[in-house]
Amino acid sequence: MATAAEDVLAFLTRALGSPVGPDDDYFADGRANSLFALELVAFVEHRFRLTVEAEDLDVGNFRTAANILAFVTAKTGDRSPGAVTDAANG
Amino acid sequence: MPPTASVATLVARARAEAADWDRAGELPDSVVAEAARAGLLGVGVPAPHGGSGGTPAELGEVCAHLGGACSALRALVTVQDMVTAAVLRWGTPAQRARWLPPLARGERRAAFAATERGAGTELSAVTASVTEHGEEIEISGHKRWVTFGRTADTFLVLGTADGRPAAVLVEGDRPGVRREPVEGQLGLRAAAVAHVALDRVRVPRDHLLAPVGLGLSHVVATALDHGRFTVAWGCVGMAEAVLDAAAEHAARRTQAGAVLAEHEVVRALLGRCAVDTAAARELCARAAHARAERLPEAVADTVVAKYAAARAAVRVTGGAVQTLGAAGCAPDSLVGRFFRDAKVMELIEGSAHVAELHIADRLLRRHGFNSAAHVARREARA
Numbered sequence: 001m002a003t004a005a006e007d008v009l010a011f012l013t014r015a016l017g018s019p020v021g022p023d024d025d026y027f028a029d030g031r032a033n034s035l036f037a038l039e040l041v042a043f044v045e046h047r048f049r050l051t052v053e054a055e056d057l058d059v060g061n062f063r064t065a066a067n068i069l070a071f072v073t074a075k076t077g078d079r080s081p082g083a084v085t086d087a088a089n090g
Numbered sequence: 091m092p093p094t095a096s097v098a099t100l101v102a103r104a105r106a107e108a109a110d111w112d113r114a115g116e117l118p119d120s121v122v123a124e125a126a127r128a129g130l131l132g133v134g135v136p137a138p139h140g141g142s143g144g145t146p147a148e149l150g151e152v153c154a155h156l157g158g159a160c161s162a163l164r165a166l167v168t169v170q171d172m173v174t175a176a177v178l179r180w181g182t183p184a185q186r187a188r189w190l191p192p193l194a195r196g197e198r199r200a201a202f203a204a205t206e207r208g209a210g211t212e213l214s215a216v217t218a219s220v221t222e223h224g225e226e227i228e229i230s231g232h233k234r235w236v237t238f239g240r241t242a243d244t245f246l247v248l249g250t251a252d253g254r255p256a257a258v259l260v261e262g263d264r265p266g267v268r269r270e271p272v273e274g275q276l277g278l279r280a281a282a283v284a285h286v287a288l289d290r291v292r293v294p295r296d297h298l299l300a301p302v303g304l305g306l307s308h309v310v311a312t313a314l315d316h317g318r319f320t321v322a323w324g325c326v327g328m329a330e331a332v333l334d335a336a337a338e339h340a341a342r343r344t345q346a347g348a349v350l351a352e353h354e355v356v357r358a359l360l361g362r363c364a365v366d367t368a369a370a371r372e373l374c375a376r377a378a379h380a381r382a383e384r385l386p387e388a389v390a391d392t393v394v395a396k397y398a399a400a401r402a403a404v405r406v407t408g409g410a411v412q413t414l415g416a417a418g419c420a421p422d423s424l425v426g427r428f429f430r431d432a433k434v435m436e437l438i439e440g441s442a443h444v445a446e447l448h449i450a451d452r453l454l455r456r457h458g459f460n461s462a463a464h465v466a467r468r469e470a471r472a
């Protein structure tokens with residue numbers, strides 16, 4: 001079973017066409033195209049069963065893989081990253 | 091879902107009258123009111139927000155029905171859905187409560203104002219300025235080609251706040267909003283298109299939709315994604331309607347004792363058109379499914395569906411005009427009108443060119459090739 005981090009990095013690498021490290025800012029380095037931002041939101045919502053609101057996007061939550069994982073952990077409250085993985089696969 | 095009977099009544103009326111609307115360059119008020127009463131302006135809006143909470147497939151089917159009778163009527167649903175979707179997706183609870191019910195019921199009429207003279211395909215180049223003045227926001231700019239811009243009272247405007255994209259809802263009756271009708275364009279003639287000038291228009295701060303910076307990548311992107319979906323289904327309806335008309339004509343029309351359909355070239359053309367039409371419908375259905383399941387590939391599947399459906403509409407309407415001959419060129423001809431409308435569908439909501447590039451980029455990225463990054467690297471080396 002893939003971990004949350006592995007899934008996020010795998011999605012990003014596939015969507016951006018090149019390896020993505022946990023702290024790469026893919027919006028700044030020019031790899032993102034005009035559809036990517038929405039696809040990323042849809043991926044996070046689908047993978048982690050949550051709803052992303054506009055305020056969630058404001059503070060760079062989606063700029064790096066590490067930020068995404070921190071955001072997901074915060075958003076899902078007391079569920080640990082392990083629980084996050086289980087929720088998505090269960 | 092809107093009651094099927096009232097949709098059918100409206101579609102029947104559109105079939106009979108759409109050529110007149112096309113000539114007049116607008117939809118009669120009574121038609122818009124009928125569409126609102128039938129719930130067509132809130133199909134995609136959940137019931138708690140005043141809509142009918144239809145599924146993507148149901149919304150698509152409505153657009154195919156309308157699109158098969160009158161592209162402008164389908165476009166009315168499209169722009170309303172684009173703006174309501176953006177508010178639903180990125181609005182605050184207060185913004186949803188304020189804007190969605192009147193929009194979903196058709197008491198407010200929406201339009202989408204992004205394009206400018208120097209910003210069509212590349213919307214990041216918009217220059218309309220969005221500036222903050224205490225509790226107010228001021229917007230100045232020249233928006234072009236706004237579908238239903240002549241009649242809308244609620245504009246979703248894309249501007250730039252010091253280089254950061256910002257999306258703002260602007261009421262049509264604010265001082266400084268000026269509309270200049272566009273008439274006689276190639277297609278979508280009944281869609282009350284206007285260029286809309288905004289001259290230091292002030293709105294309250296709470297009209298800003300999503301934080302500054304997200305206006306294009308998220309708000310406008312969501313509106314365009316929805317626009318592609320309903321345009322795609324509208325194109326399916328157009329293709330199906332003209333395919334029917336072409337087959338009917340080919341089966342009946344005789345010259346010197348020979349029916350048109352006796353000619354192999356005519357039958358082959360119909361065969362190609364039938365395949366294009368069916369394929370477009372299937373790709374639209376695939377997109378509807380991805381959207382209903384909220385799959386990450388829903389956006390990309392919708393680009394594919396819109397590209398294929400617009401191309402099918404262009405090819406099939408062209409084939410239908412060919413098959414009908416002068417009858418397809420006559421002033422009131424449905425296939426002639428759809429032939430004009432179809433070309434517009436390959437330009438709006440992301441042109442065919444741009445769709446092809448997106449689709450290929452997505453494919454290549456899976457093979458580790460990112461065209462944007464590649465070009466940047468090569469230029470850096472040079």
Ligand SMILES: Cc1cc2nc3c(=O)[nH]c(=O)nc-3n(C[C@H](O)[C@H](O)[C@H](O)COP(=O)(O)OP(=O)(O)OC[C@H]3O[C@@H](n4cnc5c(N)ncnc54)[C@H](O)[C@@H]3O)c2cc1C
Nearest residue numbers: 202203204205210211235236237278437438439441443444
């Ligand atoms: C009837 C009608 C209704 C419309 N309604 C609305 C509306 O409601 N709201 C709104 O905001 N706008 C609206 N538009 C505008 C429409 O969205 C634009 O026309 C469209 O985005 C294309 O922009 P453009 O016309 O500036 O063409 P350009 O961007 O100049 O493009 C011209 C051609 O060049 C190609 N091209 C441009 N850039 C690239 C690229 N990077 N790669 C490959 N090819 C490229 C395009 O594919 C196209 O074929 C409407 C237009 C029409 C005709």
